Amino acid sequence: MTPELSVIVPTYNRSAVLARCIDALCRQTCDKAVFEIIVSDDGSQDDTAAVVEALAQRQPVAIRYLHQPNAGANRARNRAIGMARGRLLLLINDDTIAVPDMVAEHLAEHARHPQTHVAVLGRMTVSPEIAVSRLAPLHLDRAFVGLRDGAVLDWRAFFTCNVSVKKALLERGGLFEERMRYHEDLELAWRLSAHGLQVVYRASALGWHHHFLDEDEFLSIAAREALSLHTWAQLAPAARPMLASLGYEPAARGARRWRRRLLAIAVNRRTEAPWRWLARSLPPRPAPFRQMSLAIYDQLYQSRKRAALRRLQHRDT
Structure with a gap:
């Protein structure tokens, strides 16, 4: 029987959480024959291959394994899509832990929306099995705030932590841009929007994010995001006005320019340590203290991102 749905899971050196991910997929309530799992390994040096092989031998779901020399998650995804x-x-x-009905909810939503251009976004939030990071509201959770169940959204809601799409749409609009290491899902979705992409949000297609986001990791994302925005702007100059909504504004003007200059005096790499200490020291309650802490972390992140964008712009001039 040909599966109706292929689950694409890129991975790299995270065999323990990958095992949780696969195990959760194998516990789905739907007929196990209607889907397959494709694990696309981006050159892992741990025991990923052995873990996947062991799971494939004892699980009722078809599990396929791909291995490539380390070249990035997007190439891994593209290879898996090609064989799906x-x-x-x-x-x-690989750190998305599906609740038992997640695959069934995706399948049901596509049955309700059979049009090629309709994708389905499932909800993601921090796993109850790990400590809640105070930074979660600034990262994954921020993307889902305010989304209404059943809402039809545009390309900006295409998040590869838990999204399903018709393969035929990718055959029309293309695959993941392998030169990007952040916002690759949105870059693909932006291209798919030219083919009418719409995203339906189904909150019951829930996945748990089994990953604790610490302070250093959160701030380190800023440079990666800046590089991806810069790459996107170079690849698609027509996208630059739209990229301003994602923070790509290397040449701000007027009042915004002066505001940035004042912020740069107050928040920069030299002053970062005391700001981090203050943000870390503020208690989570009452709420105003938590909001103040988040505001400080957000400014630290944006400061790093703007500085990285300036360096990239200077490099290319």
Whole structure:
């Protein structure tokens, strides 16, 4: 039987959480024959291959394994998409832990919306099995705030932590841009929007994010995001006005320019340590203290991102 849906899971050196991810997929309530799992390994040096092989031998779901020299998650995704047998593709990360009905909810939503241009976004939030990071509201949770169940959204809601799409749409609009290491899902979705992409949000297609985001990791994302925005702008100059909504504004003017200059005096790499200490020291309650802490972290992140964008712009002039 040809599977209806292929779950695409790129991975790199995270065999323990990958095992949780696969195990959760194998516990889905839907018929196990209607989907397959494709693990695309981006050159792992741990025991990922052995873990996947062991799971494949004892689980009722078809599990396929790909291995490539380390070249990035996007190439890993693209290779898996190329060999996927399902007409639907469910794109997740190796730390996405599916609730038992997640695959069934994606399948049901596509049955309600059979049009090629309709994708389905499932909800993601921090796993109850790990400590809650105070930075979660500034990262993954921020993307889902205010989303209404059943809402039809545009390309900006295409997040590869838990999104399903018709394979035929990718055959029309292209695959992941392998030169990007952040915002690659939005870059693909922006291209798919030219083919009418719409995203339906289904909160019950829930996945748990089994990853604790610490302070250093959160701030380190800023440079990666800046590089990806810069790359995107170079690849698609027509996208630059739109990229301002994602923080790509290397040449701010007027009042915004002066505001940035004042912020740069107050918040920069030299002053970062005391600001981090203050943000870390503020208690989570009452709420105003928590909001103040988040505001400080957000400014630290944006400061790093703007500085990285300036360096990239200077490099290319």
